[in-house]
Structures are given as C-alpha cells and as structure tokens.
Amino acid sequence: MLRNRAGGPPACFSRSRLLFFFLLLLLVLPAEAGLKIRSDYSPHNRTRERRRSTTYIILHTTEGGAKGSLTKLKKYGEAHYLVDRNGEVVRIIHRDRIAMHAGRSMWNGQTNIDKVSIGIEMVGYHNKPLTKSQKTALRELLRQLQTIYKIPDSRVLPHSMVAYGRPNRWHRVAHRGRKRCGMLMAGDELRRELGLTSRPSYDPDVRAGRLKVADPYLEKVLFTPKRSTPAPPRRTTSPRPTPAPATGRNVIARGRSAWDIAREQYNASTTVYTFPDGTTKRGDQIRSWSRIPAGTQVSVKGNTVEQQSSAERVQVIGRDGSTAGEIAGAEVAKESTIYFFPNGSVKQGNQMSSDDFRRLARGTQMLVGYTYGGVISANRKAFDICGPRWNLATTFYRRPNGQILAGDKINERNIPIGTMVFYQP
Ligand SMILES: [Zn+2]
Structure with a gap:
C-alpha cells in the first residue's frame, strides 16, 4: 500500500497508533531514564533465551578500548x-535475555552464572580507576536494574569474584583466579561511590573447599576491607604478590609464569612466545612448560583477556578439561553437547553410550549448548539451515574432511555438500 504523503495517515490509524506509542513510552521510560543510553544490539539479541531468574549483576572491565x-x-x-569512558551506556543484549559474559563461573556452588545474571562491561582495565562520568552512569544503571530485579548490593559482584579455572599444569585443582576482570569494583570506596553498601566478605566456594585460591593478590583485593581502591600489586604488603597479567608485565621471570601472564590463553595458538634468542613459538606449539627461559616475552592477542575467541568455543578434551564432564558439566549427555571424535565421527550427547564416554580420547573436540542444524546439500544452503546466523562467529561448520570452521571464517560459495552446521539456539 502506498502512503499518501500530503494527506497523512487516516485518522483511525493515527489515534490507535498514538495510543500504542504512548503506552509503549510508559512501559519503556521508567526503565533506563536518566541515562545517556543507546541501543546497538548484538545479532544474537533476538535469539537469546529469556532468563528465568536474575540473582546477580556482574561487573566487568573490557581490558581494551571502547571501539x-x-x-x-x-x-x-x-x-x-x-559503559564508555564518557558515561554513555550501550545496550548490547536486552536485559531480560541471556548474555554470555561470565564464562566458567561459580558462586556459592551455583555454576553457569550467565543464566541468572546481568553483565555490565566498563571500558577500562581491572586495576585502573573509572572516570567520573562512568561512575555516575554505572551508579544510575545499577540503581535501576537493582530495583527492577530486586538485587541486593551484596550480589553486585566483579567478574573475577565468580570466574574460576579448571585444573592446569600450575594449579592442579579447580581454582579461583582465572581472571582479574572488574577487580577494582570490589573496593569499598568505589562501591560507596556507586551506591553499594555491602559486598561479600569471603569466598563461599573457597570456604566450602570447592575451589582453591590461585591468585592470592586477587583474593586480598576482593575480600579484605580497604579504605581505598586497590593499589597495584607492587605496593601491597602481601607476602607473595602475584604480578598482574599481560599489560607491560609480559616477560617470564622467577615467580612469573606463562599462566600468570596469559592465564587460560597460555597454550592458545594466538599467544606468542618470543624467546631470549629471538625465536618464537605459538602457545599450542610448546610442549615443555617448565623449560621456558626467564626473559621470554609473552604476547597475548588483543582483548583476549576478556573476550572469548571462537576457537575457545570448540573445546578440546586434554586441553580445556581432562574429561567431558569437566568441560560440559551437567550437560555431558544432552542433545546440545556435540562430540567430534578424532576418528571423524560426530555424536550428540544423547547418542553417546556409556562405552563412548569411557573411551573418550584426548583431542576429542566439543561444542556445548549447540543445536545441530543438519547437513548442507545441493538444495539446502547454510541460510536455509540457520537463517541469518549463518555467518556468525558462534556458528560452526564441520566439513566432510573433519575441519571445523566458524561462520565468520567461511566462504558461503565454498561450503562442501555434506558439511554439518551447528549454531547457538
Ligand atoms: Zn569479565
């Protein structure tokens, strides 16, 4: 239907529309009014499930620039x-839906904190002050969200407080200290400025023996009452302060291991080690971690301290966990957990026999929380299988030759027939 430019819409149309917009305004206005806020939604926004409950707000630092x-x-x-340095707030995922911000996480025995929390990223670093505009904006954003979801101050937590790491060669058991993200937002003075009057005084998972402390400095920052925001490690009185990861302190030395610098990126293909003799190796090429000489420079790619790369979503038994259970938790036998065996076969969790689980070998690749969309054929293209998700970095293609490629790396014209498609529901 063509619209009459001069005459405008018919009266009945305009009246009901006006009423509709007025009601919509009433619904929308009280939510985030008083903030400099705009929407720049993720392509995932429309497909993410709504949370059934909202218990926590998790505060992050981007560890990189805004753009x-x-x-x-x-x-x-x-x-x-x-929340940008100038106080401008950007909506990325609607507050009622699930955003993947907390990664491997646990608080008070509850895992998968993404399903019960809102994630706010502050542009900046875990050990550098927020700007005045950021504090004003965050204070207001928290006030509004805490009112909407009835979240007490003691459940507004820095990401580093809930993130935890799987056993690795430096820490033989599951541990707190996987990252320092948002660490400064445990400081009493800053919390007061943000309108928060309480915070946890101890780590419930460490106390219950579920996790060990792998970063004593972080532990001290998060749970020791302080008069001011945390000082950088060198100024603490902690007996053995752990050096800060990455930024400027990226050289292996006595008491500063590859893990201290790169955390879980230590063996990633994107982490580059430059040895004192000038030769380089990627993290995934290093076999003998105890033989890395002091003076080796470690370069962790870009923002990887905070963001997950698509390569990390494809998890590998023997690298990301020693068993399927360590990687997928309660979801090991679910249809949405996919196993790519080294011999080339592919199974969903609900198709796995107990023999399959017993024989799971190192090198088996896994996707957790995925829908199997089917196979590409002559008349079934990627778009027919997963719609606009086809070129997302979180969609994966498993070619007949066994290669797994992310959607943002695939050439649509060159997807072989027989390629399997997996996407996030
Ligand atoms: Zn974070």
Missing part, C-alpha cells in the same frame, strides 16, 4: 551493557 570492545561484545553477545 574494539564493543565490536567483540556485539559479535558474540557477551554483555548486556557497555
């Missing part, structure tokens, strides 16, 4: 809000 961080957060749907 690059926003691009990545949008690409993977990894935050609800971003």
